[in-house]
Amino acid sequence: MRIAILGYGNIGRAAEQAIKAAPDMELAGIYHHNDNLDDIQADAVLLCTPTREVEPFAKALLLRGICTVDSFDIHQRIYDLRQSLAPVAIEHKATSVISAGWDPGSDSMVRALLLALAPEGVTYTNFGPGRSMGHTVAAKAISGVKDALSITIPMGKGVHSREVYVELEDGADAQEVEALLKADAYFASDETKMIVVESVAAINNVGHGVNLVRDGVSSNVDGQHLEFTMRINNPALTAQVMVSAARAAVRMQQKGQYGAFTLIELPPIAMLPGTEEQLIHLLV
Numbered sequence: 499m500r501i502a503i504l505g506y507g508n509i510g511r512a513a514e515q516a517i518k519a520a521p522d523m524e525l526a527g528i529y530h531h532n533d534n535l536d537d538i539q540a541d542a543v544l545l546c547t548p549t550r551e552v553e554p555f556a557k558a559l560l561l562r563g564i565c566t567v568d569s570f571d572i573h574q575r576i577y578d579l580r581q582s583l584a585p586v587a588i589e590h591k592a593t594s595v596i597s598a599g600w601d602p603g604s605d606s607m608v609r610a611l612l613l614a615l616a617p618e619g620v621t622y623t624n625f626g627p628g629r630s631m632g633h634t635v636a637a638k639a640i641s642g643v644k645d646a647l648s649i650t651i652p653m654g655k656g657v658h659s660r661e662v663y664v665e666l667e668d669g670a671d672a673q674e675v676e677a678l679l680k681a682d683a684y685f686a687s688d689e690t691k692m693i694v695v696e697s698v699a700a701i702n703n704v705g706h707g708v709n710l711v712r713d714g715v716s717s718n719v720d721g722q723h724l725e726f727t728m729r730i731n732n733p734a735l736t737a738q739v740m741v742s743a744a745r746a747a748v749r750m751q752q753k754g755q756y757g758a759f760t761l762i763e764l765p766p767i768a769m770l771p772g773t774e775e776q777l778i779h780l781l782v
Contacts, residue, residue: 499748500526501741502538504555505546508631508704509569512737513544520741522771540564541751542744546737548635553579556594560586565747567740569599571632572683576602576760583758593751594758598743599736601625603761605708608726610762612712616722619714625658626650628706631732636684637662642670643679645698650706659689665698706732742769 501517503510506528517525526540531547535558542565545555552568559566560583570579576597587594597603601623609621626649633648640646645665650658662679666672676692679685695701707729716722743761746768750759767777 499541499745500524500539501744502526502540502543503528503546504531504533504535504538504543506530507546508733509737509740510544510546512733513546513741516734516738516741520745520771522745523741535559536562538564541748542567544737544740544744545569546740548639549632552596553582556583556596557586560590560592560594563590563592565592565744565751566594567598567743567747568594568596569603569736569740570597571599571602573602574683580758580760587758588756591751591754591756593747593756595743595747595764596758596760598740598761600730600732600739601708603739603743604735605710606760606762607766608710609712612710612724612726615724616712616714616716619712619722621710621712622654622656624652624654624656624709624711626652626706626708629703629732630660630706631704631736633660633662633684636682637664637679640675640678640682642667642675644670647698647702649703652709659691660685662690662692663695663698663701664692665695704732706730745769745771 501523503513517523529538543559545552545566545568547555549570549572552570556566579596583594612621628650630648630650634646637643637646637648643664644667647663649661651661652658672694679692680690710726712724714722746764749768767774770777
């Protein structure tokens, strides 16, 4: 299957390597935001763009019957994006996989599995400490910001704070920048501390991680403690999830399964290279 990349930042560069390493994929080109989308000839396109640019790019490609995958990460708006893209995808016989990063994305799949194993209980998603790419991009877009780095700090039981390191543009007012930052949807729901630095490049870090914990009840027996932890390179894992989701999108399109889907709606086996028979023998 031919997979193209739109956007060539940290995720786009990692996606290029993941596609080249896939045994069943061919890189169909790397495109930038100002390129003509009509030039793209591919089975699926990875939208390695800022979250707020996903929707118009996805619609333009779906109108051509090309599958899309994105890592849209504003949790409160995921369902709205799904509802917006689904009718376009269905009308033009394409498949779109949305929010296919690691959170939302692979963590969503783990949360679903934990819920299936312990239907009653509570799940805590504890991020970090580490760099949040979505929050970093949002901070960089604030007027007066030359460069930024947003670090997620876990505080326990699913509560987080944000430390945002900001390199200001000449003449920018730090208090005005901080007010704009804290009003942004990415930061409004968390305790956020802005720290002005001379150089963001000097402290840059792409590491991150998550600890998912569920305490609950299985078969009316309480005391079930389920836990999943990973430490990751953020762009590399996000790109790999997107590439795996692209495989599923193309396969679903081939089966006539059109529309917009989150990762928890995909058959996991569709994300993996190989035949169903091979994978069942290998994994079950």
